[in-house]
Amino acid sequence: MAGHSKFANIQHRKGGQDKKRAQMFTKIAREIQAAVKLGGTDPNANPRLFRAMASGRAVNMPKDNIQRAIDKGGGAGAESLDEIRYEGFGPGGIGVIVECLTDNKNRTAGEVRAAFAKNGGNLGESNSVSNSWxxxxxxxxxxxxxxxxxxxxxxxxxxxxxxxxxxxxxxxxxxxxxxxxxxxxxxxxxxxxxxxxxxxxTDIAIPIEGDNAETLLKLIDLLDDLDDVQDVYSNEDISEEEMARLAQ
The missing domain is CATH 3.30.70.980 (YebC, transcriptional regulation domain)
Known part of the structure; x- marks a missing residue:
């Protein structure tokens, strides 16, 4: 099945490892906060929190960071985070699903829309992509x-x-x-x-190469770099030879 996370094709292309590590910790912390707010602070009784904490430990997220996120999600003044899914199409008609956690819907919508517009894509209506996933x-x-x-x-x-x-x-x-x-x-x-x-x-994978492939990966990179974006999924089929060329 196609429809991988952004890590499948482009993780090895990313630079600035310290920056990426900090971004990863921030996104896991947000997921922990959302999990706590919905299901409480006990990971044994809250599967979403169990998974989020495990993901944090797997990337050596400090215990203090994990605990702060739990405390922040369970406190009286816990930040309200909305889960939003955006769907659109990148270069070559590639379907893209963007999942976000945000405290400001207008900011997130503007940033996601701008990322698509700058890289040959456009946002679609709800279910315009996911109806076949x-x-x-x-x-x-x-x-x-x-x-x-x-x-x-x-x-x-x-x-x-x-x-x-x-x-x-x-x-x-x-x-x-x-x-x-x-x-x-x-x-x-x-x-x-x-x-x-x-x-x-999805079972639908779309072949893509050349300028379209390069622009698509720029779009995915840009979306991935947004603080409010948790995950990006797309259904491109890029050959190993093309990926090697793009990585140069």
Whole structure:
């Protein structure tokens, strides 16, 4: 299935690792805050918080940062964060889904719209992209966490539907309602995952190359750099040779 997170194709192209690390911590902190506000401060009773905290630990987010995010989400003056999904089309007709957590809808809408406009794309109506996609659960582990056979066996035992390898990661997928037991079952065997969350996937992958591919990746980079954006999904099909050329 196509419809990967932005990390699938462009993570290796990113510079400024310290800046990216800080951005990652900020986005995980926001997810922790949102999870606490919706489901409380106990990760054992709040699957969304359990997954967010695991993601933080997996990228060595300091314990103090995680605790501050929990406290901020559960306090009397907790920041109100709205979950918003934007859908649009990039160069070459590539579908793009942008998921955000924001305390200012107008700011976020303007920034997302500008990113599309600057890079040959345009925002669409609600469900203009997602009507041909579906949302599933996904758990990712570094390839070094286990052999392919061991990960597959554990995934099946935990109730997952599939287990594949993408680059340097094991990717376990399942139905949305199975994500909590699947992720918790894998944590018991392999420790914290690189990520465990709901993702958008589609069977429709659109080939793209040349200037369109380059502009599309610039669009995804720009969206990913926005503080309010949590995840970006797109359904381009870029060959390995083209990716190598673009990475130069």
């Amino acid at each position: 579906r949302k599933i659960g996904e758990v990712r582990y570094p390839i070094a966490a286990a052999s392919e056979d061991a990960m597959l066996e554990a995934a099946i035992e935990a109730g997952a539907d599939d287990c594949t390898v993408e680059g340097e990661q094991h990717v376990v997928t399942c139905e949305m309602n199975a994500l909590a037991p699947v992720s918790q079952g894998l944590v018991k065997k392999f420790g914290d995952p690189a990520s465990a969350k709901f993702v958008w996937r």
